[in-house]
Amino acid sequence: MSIDNAIASVAVRDLRAATAWYEALLERAPDARPMPEVAEWQFAHGGWLQVYQLPERAGNGSVTLAVSNLDEVVARGAALGLDMRQRSAGPKARTLMVTDPDGNHIAFAEALDPNMAH
Numbered sequence: 001m002s003i004d005n006a007i008a009s010v011a012v013r014d015l016r017a018a019t020a021w022y023e024a025l026l027e028r029a030p031d032a033r034p035m036p037e038v039a040e041w042q043f044a045h046g047g048w049l050q051v052y053q054l055p056e057r058a059g060n061g062s063v064t065l066a067v068s069n070l071d072e073v074v075a076r077g078a079a080l081g082l083d084m085r086q087r088s089a090g091p092k093a094r095t096l097m098v099t100d101p102d103g104n105h106i107a108f109a110e111a112l113d114p115n116m117a118h
Contacts, residue, residue, distance in 0.1 A: 010061035059103030070110035
């Protein structure tokens, strides 16, 4: 089997409200709307974040987004009024965890070790 890419996804109660929240966080509109209940953002190294409306599963998701500058993410989140207290750091990475309005956990990770995925 050959896997060409990966799509991280999170379920939300209200796609319109969630899309607005993710647009503010990611500072851009979705790159694709393949179905009425789905919004997708594509990233520079090929990964995707898919936000989809499925109320019965909303709030149980977790996704990690690799970033090159965690300080920029912290500044953006603070400007949006998000809780920036859930941070950790180790010799290989620094992370920040935020929670979307539905309760999904969005981790931002900055690799400090050049051998780690980015």
